[in-house]
Amino acid sequence: MDLFEYQGKQYFARFGIPTSLGGVASSVEEALRVAGEVGYPAVVKAQVKVGGRGKAGGVKIVSDADELREQADAILGMDIKGHVVELLWVEHASSIAEEYYASFTLDRAAKLHLCMVSSKGGVEIEQVAEEDPDSIARLHVDPVDGLRLEDAVDVVSRAGLDRGVASEAADFLLKLYRCYVEGDAELVEVNPLILTGDGHLHALDAKVTLDDSAAFRHPEWEALDAGRSTDHREAMARERNLNYVGLSGATGIIANGAGLAMSTVDLVSQVGGSAANFLDVGGGADADVMVAALEVINSDEQVRSILVNIFGGIVRCDEVARGILEAMRRVELRCPITIRLDGTNAVEARGILADHLSEKLMAEPTMLGAARRAVEVAGASA
Amino acid sequence: MSIFVDESTVVVVQGLTGGQGRFHGLRNRAYGTKVAAGVTPGKGGQDVEGIPVFDTVAEAVAATGANASFVSVPPRSAPGAILEAAEAGVSLVVCITEHIPAQDEALFYNKLRREHPSTRLIGPNCPGIISPGKCNIGITSGDIALPGGPVGIVSRSGTLTYQAIYELSQQGIGQTTCVGIGGDPVPGTGFIDCLEAFEADPETRAIMMIGEIGGSEEERAAELIASGMTKPVVAYIAGVTAPPGRKMGHAGAIVSGSKGTAKAKIEALEKAGAKVAMNPTEAGEMMVEVVRDLGDHRFSSSIASR
Numbered sequence: 001m002d003l004f005e006y007q008g009k010q011y012f013a014r015f016g017i018p019t020s021l022g023g024v025a026s027s028v029e030e031a032l033r034v035a036g037e038v039g040y041p042a043v044v045k046a047q048v049k050v051g052g053r054g055k056a057g058g059v060k061i062v063s064d065a066d067e068l069r070e071q072a073d074a075i076l077g078m079d080i081k082g083h084v085v086e087l088l089w090v091e092h093a094s095s096i097a098e099e100y101y102a103s104f105t106l107d108r109a110a111k112l113h114l115c116m117v118s119s120k121g122g123v124e125i126e127q128v129a130e131e132d133p134d135s136i137a138r139l140h141v142d143p144v145d146g147l148r149l150e151d152a153v154d155v156v157s158r159a160g161l162d163r164g165v166a167s168e169a170a171d172f173l174l175k176l177y178r179c180y181v182e183g184d185a186e187l188v189e190v191n192p193l194i195l196t197g198d199g200h201l202h203a204l205d206a207k208v209t210l211d212d213s214a215a216f217r218h219p220e221w222e223a224l225d226a227g228r229s230t231d232h233r234e235a236m237a238r239e240r241n242l243n244y245v246g247l248s249g250a251t252g253i254i255a256n257g258a259g260l261a262m263s264t265v266d267l268v269s270q271v272g273g274s275a276a277n278f279l280d281v282g283g284g285a286d287a288d289v290m291v292a293a294l295e296v297i298n299s300d301e302q303v304r305s306i307l308v309n310i311f312g313g314i315v316r317c318d319e320v321a322r323g324i325l326e327a328m329r330r331v332e333l334r335c336p337i338t339i340r341l342d343g344t345n346a347v348e349a350r351g352i353l354a355d356h357l358s359e360k361l362m363a364e365p366t367m368l369g370a371a372r373r374a375v376e377v378a379g380a381s382a
Numbered sequence: 383m384s385i386f387v388d389e390s391t392v393v394v395v396q397g398l399t400g401g402q403g404r405f406h407g408l409r410n411r412a413y414g415t416k417v418a419a420g421v422t423p424g425k426g427g428q429d430v431e432g433i434p435v436f437d438t439v440a441e442a443v444a445a446t447g448a449n450a451s452f453v454s455v456p457p458r459s460a461p462g463a464i465l466e467a468a469e470a471g472v473s474l475v476v477c478i479t480e481h482i483p484a485q486d487e488a489l490f491y492n493k494l495r496r497e498h499p500s501t502r503l504i505g506p507n508c509p510g511i512i513s514p515g516k517c518n519i520g521i522t523s524g525d526i527a528l529p530g531g532p533v534g535i536v537s538r539s540g541t542l543t544y545q546a547i548y549e550l551s552q553q554g555i556g557q558t559t560c561v562g563i564g565g566d567p568v569p570g571t572g573f574i575d576c577l578e579a580f581e582a583d584p585e586t587r588a589i590m591m592i593g594e595i596g597g598s599e600e601e602r603a604a605e606l607i608a609s610g611m612t613k614p615v616v617a618y619i620a621g622v623t624a625p626p627g628r629k630m631g632h633a634g635a636i637v638s639g640s641k642g643t644a645k646a647k648i649e650a651l652e653k654a655g656a657k658v659a660m661n662p663t664e665a666g667e668m669m670v671e672v673v674r675d676l677g678d679h680r681f682s683s684s685i686a687s688r
Binding site: 106108109111112113126142143144181184186211212213214216217243245247255256257258259260261262263265266267269270275278280311312313314342343344366367368 | 457458481482483484485488489491492493495496509521522523526537538539540541542543544545548565567568592594595596597598599602618620621622623624625628629630631632633634635639640644660661662663
């Protein structure tokens with residue numbers, strides 16, 4: 001789960017990581033109140049989970065209430081790369097002497113944590129990595145040992161940060177590492193990490209991605225979930241505990257297993273169509289799950305054809321077949337289903353479906369054949 | 383021959399008294415796997431359809447000589463269960479548990495690497511491993527697999543592993559071992575471990591490798607294929623059309639920035655000399671050609687007879 005900047009800063013604060021004094025606002029009035037508390041000059045920042053909001057005009061410095069009113073009004077409701085701004089973060093403007101960069105994430109190749117520190121913050125780290133790779137100091141951290149102070153000091157020194165803040169920077173990294181590990185984050189990134197005019201460090205931005213698998217030991221995450229997705233299909237799927245990712249095509253997809261679902265999305269594209277979604281019903285594809293899956297896909301107005309691709313391992317194809325028939329009784333579908341069932345009990349499943357085949361429910365023996373048929377149907381009804 | 387598991391593998395199931403553990407443990411035994419013991423703390427002395435249950439893995443190993451563990455416990459208990467198995471001295475741990483926090487995985491992976499280097503972990507979040515006709519640990523449906531080789535399969539995805547086994551069996555092509563390494567960011571066993579083991583296994587004559595978006599394991603596997611492998615590899619990568627920044631089901635399947643794309647993986651594998659299929663069916667067809675080209679009568683005749 002990606003956090004908004006304001007949520008990331010609040011998360012940082014729990015681990016003692018210094019951030020600017022500020023507050024969140026969903027209206028101009030609230031923004032005025034927060035700015036009154038933190039004091040002018042203030043910065044108004046659009047809260048969207050997408051990069052490049054500064055360039056898009058979503059971050060403004062204001063020197064008084066009139067300016068703030070004008071800018072907050074302009075930014076609220078702004079569309080930044082498809083994300084509509086519903087929330088603002090208002091904080092006291094910082095005096096910036098230097099902009100640095102610091103992050104922790106997992107290096108999957110090394111199977112160790114990776115700390116990156118750079119004296120060149122304020123721009124995308126990918127760009128720095130391309131243009132000036134030597135300005136990024138890297139440190140691998142073995143989770144068994146954790147981040148040691150001497151290693152933190154060393155990486156700060158290698159990154160070429162101002163020598164006057166070396167020990168403060170090492171301390172900052174130790175806190176950020178704790179936030180990353182104990183906070184069960186996949187990524188914590190501070191860009192920029194600023195050196196203020198009076199010689200201190202603090203996080204001017206916060207990018208935090210939490211590991212959904214760790215939610216069971218973080219009941220407090222529940223509150224962060226609000227406004228997680230603006231896609232109504234994804235919100236609907238989440239309510240039904242379905243593993244769903246919305247895409248933009250006309251062929252709705254239901255498959256079991258993440259790999260097979262991904263493979264089905266690819267195949268639809270290879271035969272000339274485009275998938276409306278990725279949906280993995282996992283190992284429990286019974287009638288209730290099929291109903292839930294079909295409800296979500298049926299609610300997607302772009303969908304003109306539905307492809308069900310099941311390979312039975314633990315999932316028994318006969319149960320899936322019964323589930324689909326039951327689902328078709330319970331959900332009034334707008335478009336036809338093409339189904340391919342293979343694996344455990346596939347023969348029984350085909351027998352169950354045989355009497356019900358029609359223009360609304362078509363069976364194909366292979367994955368490729370089913371994809372072709374489903375895409376043809378999507379095209380024909382266009 | 384086969385890799386990692388065979389007739390000599392004796393299995394203890396951690397979580398045998400739970401719903402999943404019982405279902406799959408008994409299914410594995412019905413396949414012919416030597417399932418000798420179960421472990422559930424506090425339930426020592428009970429049995430599950432004749433399989434004795436112990437309180438600890440150490441007790442189970444002492445009593446039955448188990449040399450492998452099948453971990454089927456919830457995410458919060460899985461890290462402890464995996465380390466307990468390693469401490470009890472089993473040489474193979476297969477963990478099917480889904481949704482283990484990545485921080486836990488990184489920690490126990492490195493603990494195993496440092497403190498128990500002789501224990502191999504397969505998974506977590508994987509379908510398990512099967513050497514057809516010899517041993518099946520995990521959730522793979524054994525009846526779709528065909529014993530006798532000559533193909534070894536390694537895959538990050540469960541259902542795509544089944545799909546691959548099925549496509550090959552349909553064509554009359556048997557498998558030596560099929561390893562599902564799992565879709566998590568820190569798999570205990572990776573493509574490279576499996577490719578090296580298949581290369582060293584005399585009965586495996588060709589390898590099917592099924593990857594997906596995310597990480598750089600496939601690219602590193604391509605380097606090995608180019609430099610250190612004599613056996614032909616057919617590969618398939620899922621997620622060509624996956625949008626960046628979205629996790630496609632598996633915790634590990636995500637394209638971040640320009641990294642982890644299917645395109646980069648496919649290019650690396652093709653450059654390394656692997657045959658890369660665009661879909662699972664095509665991968666099966668390519669493997670038919672590869673097996674024919676082996677020129678071994680035993681294998682080509684079984685294809686021809688279909």
